[in-house]
Amino acid sequence: MVSKVDGTDSREVQALQAYLNEYGQQAEVLSRQLDFMERQRMESMAAIDALKALATEKQSVILVPIGGGTTIRAQIIDPDNVLVNIGADVVIKRKNTEAIGFLEDRIKELEALEKKVADSLDQVRGQINEIAKRIDQEYRKAQAG
Amino acid sequence: MFDSLKNRIKTVQEKLSINIQAAALTSPPSLDEGKGKQGKIRLTEKVRTLVRDRELILSEKDIAEPLAELELVLLENDVAFPTTEAIISTLRGELTGKRRRIGSSIDTLVVESLRSALRGVLGSGFDITTYLRTHEKPVKILFTGVNGTGKTTSIAKIAYFLRNKGFSVVIASGDTYRAGAQEQLSTLAQRVETKVIQHQPGADPTAVIFDAVQYANAHHTDVVLADTAGRFHNRANLMNQLEKIKRVIKPDLIIYVDEAVAGNDAVIRAEEFNRLVGTDAIMLTKADMDMKGGAAISIAHTIGKPIAFLGTGQAYEDLKPFSPDVLVGEILGEA
Numbered sequence: 001m002v003s004k005v006d007g008t009d010s011r012e013v014q015a016l017q018a019y020l021n022e023y024g025q026q027a028e029v030l031s032r033q034l035d036f037m038e039r040q041r042m043e044s045m046a047a048i049d050a051l052k053a054l055a056t057e058k059q060s061v062i063l064v065p066i067g068g069g070t071t072i073r074a075q076i077i078d079p080d081n082v083l084v085n086i087g088a089d090v091v092i093k094r095k096n097t098e099a100i101g102f103l104e105d106r107i108k109e110l111e112a113l114e115k116k117v118a119d120s121l122d123q124v125r126g127q128i129n130e131i132a133k134r135i136d137q138e139y140r141k142a143q144a145g
Numbered sequence: 146m147f148d149s150l151k152n153r154i155k156t157v158q159e160k161l162s163i164n165i166q167a168a169a170l171t172s173p174p175s176l177d178e179g180k181g182k183q184g185k186i187r188l189t190e191k192v193r194t195l196v197r198d199r200e201l202i203l204s205e206k207d208i209a210e211p212l213a214e215l216e217l218v219l220l221e222n223d224v225a226f227p228t229t230e231a232i233i234s235t236l237r238g239e240l241t242g243k244r245r246r247i248g249s250s251i252d253t254l255v256v257e258s259l260r261s262a263l264r265g266v267l268g269s270g271f272d273i274t275t276y277l278r279t280h281e282k283p284v285k286i287l288f289t290g291v292n293g294t295g296k297t298t299s300i301a302k303i304a305y306f307l308r309n310k311g312f313s314v315v316i317a318s319g320d321t322y323r324a325g326a327q328e329q330l331s332t333l334a335q336r337v338e339t340k341v342i343q344h345q346p347g348a349d350p351t352a353v354i355f356d357a358v359q360y361a362n363a364h365h366t367d368v369v370l371a372d373t374a375g376r377f378h379n380r381a382n383l384m385n386q387l388e389k390i391k392r393v394i395k396p397d398l399i400i401y402v403d404e405a406v407a408g409n410d411a412v413i414r415a416e417e418f419n420r421l422v423g424t425d426a427i428m429l430t431k432a433d434m435d436m437k438g439g440a441a442i443s444i445a446h447t448i449g450k451p452i453a454f455l456g457t458g459q460a461y462e463d464l465k466p467f468s469p470d471v472l473v474g475e476i477l478g479e480a
C-alpha cells in the first residue's frame with residue numbers, strides 16, 4: 001500500500017533528498033579543502049616563527065622528530081640558508097629573510113583562496129537549508145492532507 | 146581562474162618590455178643619449194617612438210633577469226620543471242639572437258613571444274566531436290583517475306555536452322565498489338536525461354561496461370561513457386581492474402581525469418596512469434578553484450597527451466572543451 005508520504009509528493013521528496021545528499025557531499029569536500037588550506041597556512045606561520053627565532057640565535061640546538069615518536073637533538077649549523085620547496089617539487093636555497101618573504105606571500109595566497117572556498121561553502125550551506133525547508137514542507141503537507 | 150599566476154606573469158611581462166627598451170636604446174652606436182640606466186627611467190611614449198623601427202639583436206644578458214624571474218614564477222605556480230624549462234628556452238629563442246625590427250610595439254613582441262612559448266607546451270587540444278564524427282559507433286570511452294577528482298561528475302557533464310551536440314549517449318556505471326557511487330551516477334544521469342546501465346553493488350565492472358556496449362549496439366547509440374572506481378582495495382588492484390576492463394572492452398578512448406587544484410601531484414599521477422593503463426586524452430576538473438594553473442600548463446607536455454576538457458564548476462553545464470589558445474589568453478589576462 002502507498003502511504004500518504006509515499007503518495008503524490010513522494011517523487012518530489014525523493015528528488016529533494018537526492019539534491020540534499022549531493023549538496024551535503026559538496027559541503028563536505030569544501031570544508032575538507034578549507035581545513036587543509038588552514039593547516040597549510042598555520043604550518044607556514046609556524047615556519048616563519050621558527051625561521052625568525054633561528055636567525056637571531058646562532059648555533060642553537062633543536063629537537064628533530066625522526067619518526068616513530070623518536071626525537072633527536074640536533075644543532076643548526078646554517079640558520080641563514082634555508083631549503084624551500086617553492087612548488088612543482090623544486091627545492092631552492094634561500095636566505096632566511098627571503099624564505100620568510102616567500103612564506104608570507106604563500107600565506108596571502110592561501111588567505112585569498114580560503115575566502116573563495118568559504119564563500120562557495122556558504123552558498124552550498126544556504127542551498128542545503130533551502131532544500132531541508134522544502135522537504136519539511138512536503139512532509140507537513142502530506143501529514144495535513 | 147589562475148589569478149595568482151596571471152598577476153605575476155604580468156609583472157614579468159612588464160620587466161621584459163623595460164629591459165628590451167633599454168637594450169634597444171643602448172644598442173645603436175649612432176645614438177649616445179640612452180645609456181642603460183637612463184633608458185629604464187625614461188619609460189615614456191617618446192622612448193617607445195624612438196625605439197620603433199630600429200633594428201636590434203637582443204642578447205641573452207638583456208633578458209636574463211626577467212627570464213630567471215619567470216622561471217621562479219612558473220615553478221612557484223606548480224608548473225613542472227621540464228615544462229618550465231621548455232617555456233623559458235622557447236622564449237629565450239624567440240627573443241634573442243635574431244636581428245629584428247622592433248616594430249610598433251615592444252609590448253606586442255613580448256606578449257607574442259610569451260604566447261608562443263606557452264602555446265608550445267600546451268599541445269593541440271583534442272576535439273571530441275570531430276573524433277566522434279570520424280569513428281565507428283559506438284565510440285567507447287573509458288574514464289580513469291583516482292577517487293574524488295571528479296570522474297562521475299565529469300561523465301554527466303560530458304553526456305550533457307554531447308547530447309546537446311546531437312549525439313546519443315549511454316553511461317556504464319562501472320564503479321561498483323564505492324558505496325553510493327551507483328546512486329550518485331543514476332541521479333546525475335537522470336538530471337542530464339541519459340540512460341545508465343547498472344548492476345548490483347560489487348558486480349564486475351567489466352560486465353557492466355560490456356552490457357552498456359551491447360545496449361549501444363542494439364540501440365545504435367553513438368557513445369558509451371564508462372565510469373570506473375577511483376579506489377579499489379589498493380592502487381595495484383585498481384590498476385589491474387582497469388587493465389582487465391581495457392583488455393575486454395577495448396575502449397576507443399581512455400580519458401584520464403584529475404583535478405587542476407592538485408598541481409604537480411596531478412601531473413605525477415597522470416604519468417603513472419598513462420604508464421600503467423594508457424591515456425588518450427585528459428580532463429582537468431576544478432579549474433574554477435585553481436589559482437596557479439600548474440597542472441593545466443604542464444600535464445599535456447609531461448605525458449604527451451592532449452587535454453580534452455576543463456571542468457569549471459559543480460553544475461553539469463560547467464564544462465569547457467579545452468582550447469590551448471583560450472587558455473593562453475586567460476593566462477595572459479586577455480580573457
Ligand SMILES: Nc1nc2c(ncn2[C@@H]2O[C@H](COP(=O)(O)OP(=O)(O)OP(=O)(O)O)[C@@H](O)[C@H]2O)c(=O)[nH]1
Nearest residue numbers: 292293294295296297298375430431456457458459
Ligand atoms: N568546483 C568544482 N568541483 C567539481 C568539479 N568537478 C567535480 N567537482 C566536485 O568534486 C567532487 C567529487 O566528484 P566526483 O565526480 O564524485 O569524483 P569521482 O572521481 O567520481 O570520485 P570517486 O567516485 O570517489 O572516484 C564533487 O563534490 C563534485 O561536485 C569542477 O569542475 N569544479
Ligand SMILES: [Mg+2]
Nearest residue numbers: 296297320326
Ligand atoms: Mg565516481
